[in-house]
Amino acid sequence: MKTPLKLILAAAAFALAPAGALAQGAPASAPAASAPSDAISANSQVAPAQPEAMSPPVTPDEEPSNAQVLSSSAARTAPDAAVGQPTGAMGFQPQVTSIGQEALWFHDVLLLPIIAAISIFVLGLLLFVIVRYRRGANPVPSRTTHNTALEVVWTLVPVLILVAIAVPSIRLLAHQYDPPKADITVKATGNQWYWTYTYPDHGGFEIVSNGLSDADARKRGEPRLLAVDERMVVPAGATVKVIVTASDVIHSWGVPAFWTKMDAVPGRLNETWFKTDRPGIYYGQCFELCGARHAYMPIAVEVLPPAQFAAWVASKGGTMPGASPPAGPDSTAVSPVTNPAPAPGGSEATPEPTLTPGTATPPVTNQAAESSRGN
16 A cells, blocks of 8 residues: 555656746746846846855855946946845834835834733733732632622723724725725736746836846845846836736745735736835845745845836837837838839839729719619
8 A cells, every 4th residue: 555655656746846947947938028138137047046056155245346236237226235125133124115114103103012011011910910919928818709890991901902903904904905006017927936027018028037146146236145137127106016926836926125025826816016216126035935946036126217217118128108119111111102113314203093994984873863762
């Protein structure tokens, strides 16, 4: 009985093994319209970084030189060490969206003080009971069974605390799940182990985003395990709707500085949104355990001023909404009817129309007579 079971498990493992290898090779088949912008991205698209390159032995961090940063695409928008990435400080990352700022206020101003007050009160109450009602101070235990006033207090106070928390919490949920009209839509698809971003409002072009090796991240002056070869780019001040899905297993797309995270489920389209007026680079990662290389599936969102975003779209072969598509070759330019060849002598001659026999006069019909009889 054990032998058939082992054979079944081995066959299942063998059948699932090629999936990761095939998926990892997918970035090379990206559309030609979304060509990489620099050598680092081009090399990464052809040969994505492997885990050993993204997580080498820990060595002291060395700051990249100015020449290295300027020679990379990071010179367009340099990462800010204090915003958009882990800072090492206690608490959440600085928030750059209205939803994030509201949620941060809810956490810091309301939840933390209430939690701290309840914890201190319960701890003090426990210490009081331990000291006041110990055996040495009370050789004869009290036989009290209930206290009406105390029971009313310990019922009403938790209810009031929950109401105080519920009102801003429901307001935050309403703001988060009732987004304004989107200015731009981006489809984020999770794959093992990279992201693809599609821009349906800008011609439908697609970019493939792989994690960079530690060496390439240093050259760009970006944090290790968070840098990517091709970033998701959006305009500043625009409401961005992100449609999140997956092609293989469950992933999760999220950026802490936007206070946004949404599961990417195969066969399902989930939706989230964000809006920020601050240009910069904001990092995230896959927040769902999606396989062996889950830790090497970073996210980088670059927010550009609208003019620079339009230039980026054009560089990827896309078009801005409402813009006319590029003009194609005019087939009438070489037509002998609209542009006849000049006559001998340099003057243009208008060709005489020719009539085929039998069409010199229009055919005679009795349509008018039939119409008058019908009236």
